[in-house]
Amino acid sequence: MIAVTFADLAFRARQFLIAVIGVGLVLAMALLLSGLAAGFRAEVVDTVGSVGGTTWFLSPSAEGRVSAFVALPELDALTVASEPGVTRAAPILVVPSQVVHVGRTVVTAVLFGVVPHRLGDPAVVAGHQIDGPDQVVADKTTHAPLDSRVVLGGRSYLVVGLVAHRTLTGGVPVLYMPLAAAQATAVGGRPIITAVVATGHPKVVPAGLVALPTSTVITDTLSELGAAAASIINLRWLMWAVSAAIVASMLYVAALERKQDFAVLKALGSSSRALFASLVLESVVVTLLAAALAELLVNLVAITVKQPVDITTGARAALPAIAVIVGMVASVSALRRVTGADPAAAFG
Helix, strand or coil: CHHHHHHHHHHHHHHHHHHHHHHHHHHHHHHHHHHHHHHHHHHHHHHCCCCCCCCECCCHHHHCCCCCCEEECHHHHHHHHCCCCCEEEEEEEEEEEEEECCCEEECCCCCCCCCCCEEEEECCEECCCCCCCCCCEEEEHCCCCCEEEEEECCCEEEEEEEECCEECCEEEEEEEEEEEHHHHHHHCCCCCCCCEEEEEEECCCCCCEEEEEEEHHHHHHHHHHHHHHHHHHHHHHHHHHHHHHHHHHHHHHHHCCHHHHHHHHHHHCHHHHHHHHHHHHHHHHHHHHHHHHHHHHHHHHHCCCCCCCCCHHHHHHHHHHHHHHHHHHHHHHHHHHCCCCCCCHHHH
């Protein structure tokens, strides 16, 4: 029966090739959607984790979200630093949705005001860290070249360093600058911050603050994009359903064309179960080939997407298993044609 199955695949090669390409494109989109959903978490992990602290002190009103603009007095940083159990502490001002002029291009950025050479000052992949009041470090997605100038709040800043994978809220790049400059730009120069980042475990949390581990801050910040992630995951389910429909329609047409073949094989002693297994094998071969094609296509498509895409090893490993399940589900469309084949039809 295996020989018959592959002989039919060879005989209908063009039909099956079209199905492989169609399903491959759909599975590539499903894999890309998985990468987009995982990308939301990856960007928060990278950006929040790069700050370097183990504990974040935030206003209770921020609900653990770095991106929530809830003001704190800068003096809170000194209070936290003096607490027993805290080894280092630094203030940070996070300001979302700031308009930055990069040449003639307008870019929306998340502003991180940090104290140079303390927690929050990012490690750069090109150039150097912030050394002066009119310097910034930009994520590469701002497309601001090293040693160029950007304009923020009517003031020009020199790009002295570049970082990679430092974005928030679905791909919005982070722009790092000295805390005092960020305060002058965003809050009129007032001594305001939005968080204190520390290493160590304080024995007492200062009044008016909550102390959260970095892992909790990541989870709470990610919850802001929960609806977007859920929508993407639902679309991924739709892509799998579409791929099953493509394979099902192909098998149904093939079963119609092979009606006489089924009758002959039954007359020769083949059971309905064996014939159905042959169709299942055909569909699985098609979907596995489509999964291999999807692995190649998704790498090409991912580079065109502006949002962070994190196609995990687990998602790639799960794709063949999903393809097999899709193929088996699709095979049901031809079940009736197989079981309804009459051996007497083989004799005219």
